[in-house]
Amino acid sequence: MKTIIIDPGHGGPDSGATGFGLREADVSLLLAELVGDYFGKYPDAVVSFTRNRNTSSSYPGPPEGLYKRIKYANSKNADLFLSLHCNSGGGSGFESYIAKGAPAKTQRIQKAINESVLGYLKGYRIGPHGNAAKNDTQGAHSRIAVLRDTRMSAVLLECLFIDNPRENKLLRDQRFLDGLARVIVKGVAAAFGLKEKVDKPMYRVTVDGEVIYDTAYEEKIVGIVLEATKKQAEVILLKKL
Ligand SMILES: [Zn+2]
Structure with missing residues:
Protein backbone atom coordinates (compact mmCIF):
# COMPACT_ATOMS: atom_id res chain seq x y z
CA MET A 1 0.00 0.00 0.00
CA GLY A 193 4.59 -0.12 -9.84
CA LEU A 194 0.91 0.33 -8.95
CA LYS A 195 -1.56 -1.76 -10.94
CA GLU A 196 -4.91 -0.46 -12.15
CA LYS A 197 -8.17 -2.21 -11.41
CA VAL A 198 -9.21 -3.71 -14.68
CA ASP A 199 -12.61 -5.12 -13.90
CA LYS A 200 -14.47 -1.84 -13.60
CA PRO A 201 -16.17 -0.17 -16.54
CA MET A 202 -15.20 3.37 -17.44
CA TYR A 203 -17.44 5.94 -19.03
CA ARG A 204 -17.05 9.13 -20.98
CA VAL A 205 -19.36 11.77 -19.54
CA THR A 206 -20.83 14.45 -21.76
CA VAL A 207 -23.12 17.17 -20.45
CA ASP A 208 -24.99 19.29 -22.97
CA GLY A 209 -22.53 18.41 -25.69
CA GLU A 210 -19.41 19.14 -23.66
CA VAL A 211 -17.10 16.32 -22.61
CA ILE A 212 -16.75 16.65 -18.84
CA TYR A 213 -14.64 13.56 -18.25
CA ASP A 214 -12.86 11.42 -20.80
CA THR A 215 -12.71 8.52 -18.40
CA ALA A 216 -14.84 8.31 -15.30
CA TYR A 217 -15.44 5.46 -12.88
CA GLU A 218 -18.76 4.86 -11.21
CA GLU A 219 -17.75 6.63 -7.99
CA LYS A 220 -17.25 9.81 -9.93
CA ILE A 221 -20.28 9.57 -12.17
CA VAL A 222 -22.87 10.01 -9.42
CA GLY A 223 -21.35 13.34 -8.38
CA ILE A 224 -21.12 14.58 -11.96
CA VAL A 225 -24.73 13.71 -12.71
CA LEU A 226 -25.93 15.37 -9.50
CA GLU A 227 -23.98 18.53 -10.29
CA ALA A 228 -25.26 18.59 -13.85
CA THR A 229 -28.88 18.20 -12.77
CA LYS A 230 -28.43 20.99 -10.23
CA LYS A 231 -27.33 23.16 -13.13
CA GLN A 232 -30.43 21.99 -15.02
CA ALA A 233 -28.45 20.25 -17.76
CA GLU A 234 -30.64 18.98 -20.57
CA VAL A 235 -28.64 16.03 -21.92
CA ILE A 236 -26.33 13.91 -19.77
CA LEU A 237 -24.61 11.23 -21.79
CA LEU A 238 -22.67 8.26 -20.41
CA LYS A 239 -20.72 6.29 -22.97
CA LYS A 240 -19.08 3.05 -21.89
CA LEU A 241 -15.48 2.92 -23.08
ZN1 LIG B 1 2.34 28.10 -6.23
Missing part, protein backbone atom coordinates in the same frame (compact mmCIF):
# COMPACT_ATOMS: atom_id res chain seq x y z
CA LYS A 2 1.28 3.46 -0.91
CA THR A 3 0.07 6.59 0.84
CA ILE A 4 0.09 9.73 -1.24
CA ILE A 5 -0.44 13.17 0.23
CA ILE A 6 -1.91 15.49 -2.35
CA ASP A 7 -1.13 19.11 -1.59
CA PRO A 8 -3.14 21.67 -3.55
CA GLY A 9 -0.85 24.71 -3.48
CA HIS A 10 -1.95 27.88 -1.64
CA GLY A 11 -5.56 28.39 -0.49
CA GLY A 12 -7.48 30.45 2.02
CA PRO A 13 -6.22 34.02 2.03
CA ASP A 14 -3.33 32.97 -0.23
CA SER A 15 -4.54 32.95 -3.82
CA GLY A 16 -1.10 32.06 -5.20
CA ALA A 17 -0.35 33.49 -8.61
CA THR A 18 -3.18 34.97 -10.63
CA GLY A 19 -3.67 35.44 -14.33
CA PHE A 20 -6.61 36.96 -16.19
CA GLY A 21 -8.79 36.58 -13.11
CA LEU A 22 -7.87 32.92 -12.52
CA ARG A 23 -6.37 32.02 -9.12
CA GLU A 24 -3.66 29.42 -8.76
CA ALA A 25 -5.24 28.25 -5.48
CA ASP A 26 -8.45 27.33 -7.33
CA VAL A 27 -6.69 25.57 -10.20
CA SER A 28 -4.51 23.56 -7.83
CA LEU A 29 -7.54 22.49 -5.77
CA LEU A 30 -9.51 21.35 -8.82
CA LEU A 31 -6.49 19.51 -10.22
CA ALA A 32 -5.89 17.90 -6.83
CA GLU A 33 -9.45 16.59 -6.70
CA LEU A 34 -9.08 15.08 -10.16
CA VAL A 35 -5.73 13.54 -9.21
CA GLY A 36 -7.39 12.05 -6.12
CA ASP A 37 -10.13 10.58 -8.31
CA TYR A 38 -7.64 8.90 -10.62
CA PHE A 39 -5.80 7.32 -7.70
CA GLY A 40 -9.14 5.61 -7.06
CA LYS A 41 -8.26 3.32 -9.99
CA TYR A 42 -5.38 1.86 -7.99
CA PRO A 43 -6.39 -0.44 -5.12
CA ASP A 44 -2.90 -0.19 -3.60
CA ALA A 45 -2.92 3.60 -3.30
CA VAL A 46 -4.55 5.69 -0.59
CA VAL A 47 -4.66 9.45 -0.80
CA SER A 48 -5.02 12.21 1.69
CA PHE A 49 -5.29 15.96 1.06
CA THR A 50 -3.63 18.87 2.87
CA ARG A 51 -6.66 21.01 2.14
CA ASN A 52 -10.01 20.68 0.43
CA ARG A 53 -12.99 22.79 -0.55
CA ASN A 54 -14.19 22.96 3.03
CA THR A 55 -10.92 23.87 4.66
CA SER A 56 -9.57 26.24 2.04
CA SER A 57 -11.56 29.28 3.11
CA SER A 58 -10.31 29.15 6.66
CA TYR A 59 -6.88 27.75 5.88
CA PRO A 60 -4.09 29.90 7.27
CA GLY A 61 -1.77 31.18 4.60
CA PRO A 62 1.96 30.59 4.48
CA PRO A 63 4.23 30.28 6.27
CA GLU A 64 1.97 28.79 8.99
CA GLY A 65 -0.05 26.99 6.36
CA LEU A 66 3.02 25.39 4.88
CA TYR A 67 4.27 24.07 8.19
CA LYS A 68 0.85 22.70 9.04
CA ARG A 69 0.88 20.84 5.75
CA ILE A 70 4.34 19.46 6.39
CA LYS A 71 3.43 18.38 9.91
CA TYR A 72 0.28 16.72 8.64
CA ALA A 73 2.16 14.86 5.90
CA ASN A 74 4.85 13.70 8.31
CA SER A 75 2.20 12.40 10.72
CA LYS A 76 0.76 10.17 7.97
CA ASN A 77 3.91 8.18 7.28
CA ALA A 78 3.27 8.76 3.60
CA ASP A 79 5.27 7.53 0.61
CA LEU A 80 4.86 10.65 -1.50
CA PHE A 81 4.06 14.32 -0.99
CA LEU A 82 2.72 15.65 -4.26
CA SER A 83 2.39 19.42 -4.33
CA LEU A 84 0.39 20.93 -7.19
CA HIS A 85 0.96 24.47 -8.43
CA CYS A 86 0.99 26.56 -11.54
CA ASN A 87 3.74 28.90 -12.52
CA SER A 88 3.77 32.60 -13.32
CA GLY A 89 6.22 35.28 -14.26
CA GLY A 90 6.06 35.32 -18.01
CA GLY A 91 7.17 31.89 -19.22
CA SER A 92 5.58 28.76 -20.54
CA GLY A 93 5.56 25.02 -19.99
CA PHE A 94 5.84 22.47 -17.23
CA GLU A 95 8.50 21.85 -14.60
CA SER A 96 8.88 19.88 -11.41
CA TYR A 97 10.98 20.29 -8.30
CA ILE A 98 12.47 17.94 -5.74
CA ALA A 99 14.60 18.83 -2.73
CA LYS A 100 18.31 19.37 -3.19
CA GLY A 101 20.03 16.06 -2.48
CA ALA A 102 16.78 14.09 -2.73
CA PRO A 103 17.38 10.32 -2.81
CA ALA A 104 17.37 8.28 -6.03
CA LYS A 105 13.87 7.02 -5.22
CA THR A 106 12.51 10.59 -5.35
CA GLN A 107 14.45 11.35 -8.52
CA ARG A 108 12.86 8.30 -10.14
CA ILE A 109 9.37 9.45 -9.18
CA GLN A 110 10.06 12.93 -10.55
CA LYS A 111 11.36 11.46 -13.80
CA ALA A 112 8.34 9.18 -14.21
CA ILE A 113 5.90 12.06 -13.63
CA ASN A 114 7.80 14.31 -16.03
CA GLU A 115 7.81 11.71 -18.79
CA SER A 116 4.12 11.05 -18.44
CA VAL A 117 3.10 14.73 -18.21
CA LEU A 118 5.38 15.97 -20.99
CA GLY A 119 4.07 13.24 -23.30
CA TYR A 120 0.55 14.50 -22.69
CA LEU A 121 1.48 18.17 -23.09
CA LYS A 122 3.11 17.47 -26.45
CA GLY A 123 -0.39 16.98 -27.80
CA TYR A 124 -1.04 20.61 -26.84
CA ARG A 125 2.32 21.73 -28.26
CA ILE A 126 3.56 22.57 -24.77
CA GLY A 127 7.01 21.55 -23.61
CA PRO A 128 9.13 21.76 -20.50
CA HIS A 129 10.01 25.08 -18.93
CA GLY A 130 13.76 24.93 -19.42
CA ASN A 131 15.07 21.72 -17.89
CA ALA A 132 11.78 20.27 -16.59
CA ALA A 133 13.35 18.28 -13.75
CA LYS A 134 14.77 20.70 -11.22
CA ASN A 135 15.89 20.57 -7.67
CA ASP A 136 15.00 23.36 -5.34
CA THR A 137 18.23 25.28 -5.76
CA GLN A 138 17.27 25.97 -9.35
CA GLY A 139 14.61 28.30 -10.65
CA ALA A 140 12.78 31.13 -8.97
CA HIS A 141 12.23 29.49 -5.60
CA SER A 142 15.02 29.73 -3.07
CA ARG A 143 14.24 26.68 -1.01
CA ILE A 144 10.87 25.04 -0.97
CA ALA A 145 9.76 24.17 2.55
CA VAL A 146 7.37 21.40 1.55
CA LEU A 147 10.18 19.63 -0.27
CA ARG A 148 12.86 20.26 2.33
CA ASP A 149 10.93 19.44 5.51
CA THR A 150 8.69 16.54 4.50
CA ARG A 151 10.11 13.18 5.61
CA MET A 152 9.13 11.30 2.45
CA SER A 153 9.63 11.61 -1.27
CA ALA A 154 8.27 15.01 -2.26
CA VAL A 155 7.70 16.41 -5.73
CA LEU A 156 6.29 19.82 -6.57
CA LEU A 157 4.73 20.32 -9.99
CA GLU A 158 4.49 23.69 -11.69
CA CYS A 159 1.74 23.00 -14.19
CA LEU A 160 1.93 25.65 -16.91
CA PHE A 161 1.98 29.43 -16.51
CA ILE A 162 -1.20 31.04 -15.29
CA ASP A 163 -0.16 34.40 -16.75
CA ASN A 164 0.47 32.97 -20.22
CA PRO A 165 -2.71 33.61 -22.25
CA ARG A 166 -2.77 30.26 -24.02
CA GLU A 167 -1.87 28.22 -20.95
CA ASN A 168 -4.34 30.21 -18.85
CA LYS A 169 -7.08 29.08 -21.22
CA LEU A 170 -6.03 25.45 -20.83
CA LEU A 171 -5.97 25.76 -17.04
CA ARG A 172 -9.66 26.76 -17.21
CA ASP A 173 -10.50 23.78 -19.42
CA GLN A 174 -11.98 20.92 -17.40
CA ARG A 175 -11.12 18.37 -20.06
CA PHE A 176 -7.48 19.47 -20.18
CA LEU A 177 -7.19 19.36 -16.39
CA ASP A 178 -8.80 15.94 -16.29
CA GLY A 179 -6.24 14.62 -18.78
CA LEU A 180 -3.42 16.28 -16.87
CA ALA A 181 -4.57 14.66 -13.63
CA ARG A 182 -4.71 11.29 -15.37
CA VAL A 183 -1.11 11.48 -16.60
CA ILE A 184 0.22 12.78 -13.28
CA VAL A 185 -1.28 9.71 -11.60
CA LYS A 186 0.02 7.45 -14.38
CA GLY A 187 3.53 8.74 -13.72
CA VAL A 188 3.28 8.11 -9.99
CA ALA A 189 1.77 4.67 -10.62
CA ALA A 190 4.63 3.78 -12.97
CA ALA A 191 7.22 4.84 -10.39
CA PHE A 192 5.57 2.81 -7.62
Whole structure:
Protein backbone atom coordinates (compact mmCIF):
# COMPACT_ATOMS: atom_id res chain seq x y z
CA MET A 1 0.00 0.00 0.00
CA LYS A 2 1.28 3.46 -0.91
CA THR A 3 0.07 6.59 0.84
CA ILE A 4 0.09 9.73 -1.24
CA ILE A 5 -0.44 13.17 0.23
CA ILE A 6 -1.91 15.49 -2.35
CA ASP A 7 -1.13 19.11 -1.59
CA PRO A 8 -3.14 21.67 -3.55
CA GLY A 9 -0.85 24.71 -3.48
CA HIS A 10 -1.95 27.88 -1.64
CA GLY A 11 -5.56 28.39 -0.49
CA GLY A 12 -7.48 30.45 2.02
CA PRO A 13 -6.22 34.02 2.03
CA ASP A 14 -3.33 32.97 -0.23
CA SER A 15 -4.54 32.95 -3.82
CA GLY A 16 -1.10 32.06 -5.20
CA ALA A 17 -0.35 33.49 -8.61
CA THR A 18 -3.18 34.97 -10.63
CA GLY A 19 -3.67 35.44 -14.33
CA PHE A 20 -6.61 36.96 -16.19
CA GLY A 21 -8.79 36.58 -13.11
CA LEU A 22 -7.87 32.92 -12.52
CA ARG A 23 -6.37 32.02 -9.12
CA GLU A 24 -3.66 29.42 -8.76
CA ALA A 25 -5.24 28.25 -5.48
CA ASP A 26 -8.45 27.33 -7.33
CA VAL A 27 -6.69 25.57 -10.20
CA SER A 28 -4.51 23.56 -7.83
CA LEU A 29 -7.54 22.49 -5.77
CA LEU A 30 -9.51 21.35 -8.82
CA LEU A 31 -6.49 19.51 -10.22
CA ALA A 32 -5.89 17.90 -6.83
CA GLU A 33 -9.45 16.59 -6.70
CA LEU A 34 -9.08 15.08 -10.16
CA VAL A 35 -5.73 13.54 -9.21
CA GLY A 36 -7.39 12.05 -6.12
CA ASP A 37 -10.13 10.58 -8.31
CA TYR A 38 -7.64 8.90 -10.62
CA PHE A 39 -5.80 7.32 -7.70
CA GLY A 40 -9.14 5.61 -7.06
CA LYS A 41 -8.26 3.32 -9.99
CA TYR A 42 -5.38 1.86 -7.99
CA PRO A 43 -6.39 -0.44 -5.12
CA ASP A 44 -2.90 -0.19 -3.60
CA ALA A 45 -2.92 3.60 -3.30
CA VAL A 46 -4.55 5.69 -0.59
CA VAL A 47 -4.66 9.45 -0.80
CA SER A 48 -5.02 12.21 1.69
CA PHE A 49 -5.29 15.96 1.06
CA THR A 50 -3.63 18.87 2.87
CA ARG A 51 -6.66 21.01 2.14
CA ASN A 52 -10.01 20.68 0.43
CA ARG A 53 -12.99 22.79 -0.55
CA ASN A 54 -14.19 22.96 3.03
CA THR A 55 -10.92 23.87 4.66
CA SER A 56 -9.57 26.24 2.04
CA SER A 57 -11.56 29.28 3.11
CA SER A 58 -10.31 29.15 6.66
CA TYR A 59 -6.88 27.75 5.88
CA PRO A 60 -4.09 29.90 7.27
CA GLY A 61 -1.77 31.18 4.60
CA PRO A 62 1.96 30.59 4.48
CA PRO A 63 4.23 30.28 6.27
CA GLU A 64 1.97 28.79 8.99
CA GLY A 65 -0.05 26.99 6.36
CA LEU A 66 3.02 25.39 4.88
CA TYR A 67 4.27 24.07 8.19
CA LYS A 68 0.85 22.70 9.04
CA ARG A 69 0.88 20.84 5.75
CA ILE A 70 4.34 19.46 6.39
CA LYS A 71 3.43 18.38 9.91
CA TYR A 72 0.28 16.72 8.64
CA ALA A 73 2.16 14.86 5.90
CA ASN A 74 4.85 13.70 8.31
CA SER A 75 2.20 12.40 10.72
CA LYS A 76 0.76 10.17 7.97
CA ASN A 77 3.91 8.18 7.28
CA ALA A 78 3.27 8.76 3.60
CA ASP A 79 5.27 7.53 0.61
CA LEU A 80 4.86 10.65 -1.50
CA PHE A 81 4.06 14.32 -0.99
CA LEU A 82 2.72 15.65 -4.26
CA SER A 83 2.39 19.42 -4.33
CA LEU A 84 0.39 20.93 -7.19
CA HIS A 85 0.96 24.47 -8.43
CA CYS A 86 0.99 26.56 -11.54
CA ASN A 87 3.74 28.90 -12.52
CA SER A 88 3.77 32.60 -13.32
CA GLY A 89 6.22 35.28 -14.26
CA GLY A 90 6.06 35.32 -18.01
CA GLY A 91 7.17 31.89 -19.22
CA SER A 92 5.58 28.76 -20.54
CA GLY A 93 5.56 25.02 -19.99
CA PHE A 94 5.84 22.47 -17.23
CA GLU A 95 8.50 21.85 -14.60
CA SER A 96 8.88 19.88 -11.41
CA TYR A 97 10.98 20.29 -8.30
CA ILE A 98 12.47 17.94 -5.74
CA ALA A 99 14.60 18.83 -2.73
CA LYS A 100 18.31 19.37 -3.19
CA GLY A 101 20.03 16.06 -2.48
CA ALA A 102 16.78 14.09 -2.73
CA PRO A 103 17.38 10.32 -2.81
CA ALA A 104 17.37 8.28 -6.03
CA LYS A 105 13.87 7.02 -5.22
CA THR A 106 12.51 10.59 -5.35
CA GLN A 107 14.45 11.35 -8.52
CA ARG A 108 12.86 8.30 -10.14
CA ILE A 109 9.37 9.45 -9.18
CA GLN A 110 10.06 12.93 -10.55
CA LYS A 111 11.36 11.46 -13.80
CA ALA A 112 8.34 9.18 -14.21
CA ILE A 113 5.90 12.06 -13.63
CA ASN A 114 7.80 14.31 -16.03
CA GLU A 115 7.81 11.71 -18.79
CA SER A 116 4.12 11.05 -18.44
CA VAL A 117 3.10 14.73 -18.21
CA LEU A 118 5.38 15.97 -20.99
CA GLY A 119 4.07 13.24 -23.30
CA TYR A 120 0.55 14.50 -22.69
CA LEU A 121 1.48 18.17 -23.09
CA LYS A 122 3.11 17.47 -26.45
CA GLY A 123 -0.39 16.98 -27.80
CA TYR A 124 -1.04 20.61 -26.84
CA ARG A 125 2.32 21.73 -28.26
CA ILE A 126 3.56 22.57 -24.77
CA GLY A 127 7.01 21.55 -23.61
CA PRO A 128 9.13 21.76 -20.50
CA HIS A 129 10.01 25.08 -18.93
CA GLY A 130 13.76 24.93 -19.42
CA ASN A 131 15.07 21.72 -17.89
CA ALA A 132 11.78 20.27 -16.59
CA ALA A 133 13.35 18.28 -13.75
CA LYS A 134 14.77 20.70 -11.22
CA ASN A 135 15.89 20.57 -7.67
CA ASP A 136 15.00 23.36 -5.34
CA THR A 137 18.23 25.28 -5.76
CA GLN A 138 17.27 25.97 -9.35
CA GLY A 139 14.61 28.30 -10.65
CA ALA A 140 12.78 31.13 -8.97
CA HIS A 141 12.23 29.49 -5.60
CA SER A 142 15.02 29.73 -3.07
CA ARG A 143 14.24 26.68 -1.01
CA ILE A 144 10.87 25.04 -0.97
CA ALA A 145 9.76 24.17 2.55
CA VAL A 146 7.37 21.40 1.55
CA LEU A 147 10.18 19.63 -0.27
CA ARG A 148 12.86 20.26 2.33
CA ASP A 149 10.93 19.44 5.51
CA THR A 150 8.69 16.54 4.50
CA ARG A 151 10.11 13.18 5.61
CA MET A 152 9.13 11.30 2.45
CA SER A 153 9.63 11.61 -1.27
CA ALA A 154 8.27 15.01 -2.26
CA VAL A 155 7.70 16.41 -5.73
CA LEU A 156 6.29 19.82 -6.57
CA LEU A 157 4.73 20.32 -9.99
CA GLU A 158 4.49 23.69 -11.69
CA CYS A 159 1.74 23.00 -14.19
CA LEU A 160 1.93 25.65 -16.91
CA PHE A 161 1.98 29.43 -16.51
CA ILE A 162 -1.20 31.04 -15.29
CA ASP A 163 -0.16 34.40 -16.75
CA ASN A 164 0.47 32.97 -20.22
CA PRO A 165 -2.71 33.61 -22.25
CA ARG A 166 -2.77 30.26 -24.02
CA GLU A 167 -1.87 28.22 -20.95
CA ASN A 168 -4.34 30.21 -18.85
CA LYS A 169 -7.08 29.08 -21.22
CA LEU A 170 -6.03 25.45 -20.83
CA LEU A 171 -5.97 25.76 -17.04
CA ARG A 172 -9.66 26.76 -17.21
CA ASP A 173 -10.50 23.78 -19.42
CA GLN A 174 -11.98 20.92 -17.40
CA ARG A 175 -11.12 18.37 -20.06
CA PHE A 176 -7.48 19.47 -20.18
CA LEU A 177 -7.19 19.36 -16.39
CA ASP A 178 -8.80 15.94 -16.29
CA GLY A 179 -6.24 14.62 -18.78
CA LEU A 180 -3.42 16.28 -16.87
CA ALA A 181 -4.57 14.66 -13.63
CA ARG A 182 -4.71 11.29 -15.37
CA VAL A 183 -1.11 11.48 -16.60
CA ILE A 184 0.22 12.78 -13.28
CA VAL A 185 -1.28 9.71 -11.60
CA LYS A 186 0.02 7.45 -14.38
CA GLY A 187 3.53 8.74 -13.72
CA VAL A 188 3.28 8.11 -9.99
CA ALA A 189 1.77 4.67 -10.62
CA ALA A 190 4.63 3.78 -12.97
CA ALA A 191 7.22 4.84 -10.39
CA PHE A 192 5.57 2.81 -7.62
CA GLY A 193 4.59 -0.12 -9.84
CA LEU A 194 0.91 0.33 -8.95
CA LYS A 195 -1.56 -1.76 -10.94
CA GLU A 196 -4.91 -0.46 -12.15
CA LYS A 197 -8.17 -2.21 -11.41
CA VAL A 198 -9.21 -3.71 -14.68
CA ASP A 199 -12.61 -5.12 -13.90
CA LYS A 200 -14.47 -1.84 -13.60
CA PRO A 201 -16.17 -0.17 -16.54
CA MET A 202 -15.20 3.37 -17.44
CA TYR A 203 -17.44 5.94 -19.03
CA ARG A 204 -17.05 9.13 -20.98
CA VAL A 205 -19.36 11.77 -19.54
CA THR A 206 -20.83 14.45 -21.76
CA VAL A 207 -23.12 17.17 -20.45
CA ASP A 208 -24.99 19.29 -22.97
CA GLY A 209 -22.53 18.41 -25.69
CA GLU A 210 -19.41 19.14 -23.66
CA VAL A 211 -17.10 16.32 -22.61
CA ILE A 212 -16.75 16.65 -18.84
CA TYR A 213 -14.64 13.56 -18.25
CA ASP A 214 -12.86 11.42 -20.80
CA THR A 215 -12.71 8.52 -18.40
CA ALA A 216 -14.84 8.31 -15.30
CA TYR A 217 -15.44 5.46 -12.88
CA GLU A 218 -18.76 4.86 -11.21
CA GLU A 219 -17.75 6.63 -7.99
CA LYS A 220 -17.25 9.81 -9.93
CA ILE A 221 -20.28 9.57 -12.17
CA VAL A 222 -22.87 10.01 -9.42
CA GLY A 223 -21.35 13.34 -8.38
CA ILE A 224 -21.12 14.58 -11.96
CA VAL A 225 -24.73 13.71 -12.71
CA LEU A 226 -25.93 15.37 -9.50
CA GLU A 227 -23.98 18.53 -10.29
CA ALA A 228 -25.26 18.59 -13.85
CA THR A 229 -28.88 18.20 -12.77
CA LYS A 230 -28.43 20.99 -10.23
CA LYS A 231 -27.33 23.16 -13.13
CA GLN A 232 -30.43 21.99 -15.02
CA ALA A 233 -28.45 20.25 -17.76
CA GLU A 234 -30.64 18.98 -20.57
CA VAL A 235 -28.64 16.03 -21.92
CA ILE A 236 -26.33 13.91 -19.77
CA LEU A 237 -24.61 11.23 -21.79
CA LEU A 238 -22.67 8.26 -20.41
CA LYS A 239 -20.72 6.29 -22.97
CA LYS A 240 -19.08 3.05 -21.89
CA LEU A 241 -15.48 2.92 -23.08
ZN1 LIG B 1 2.34 28.10 -6.23
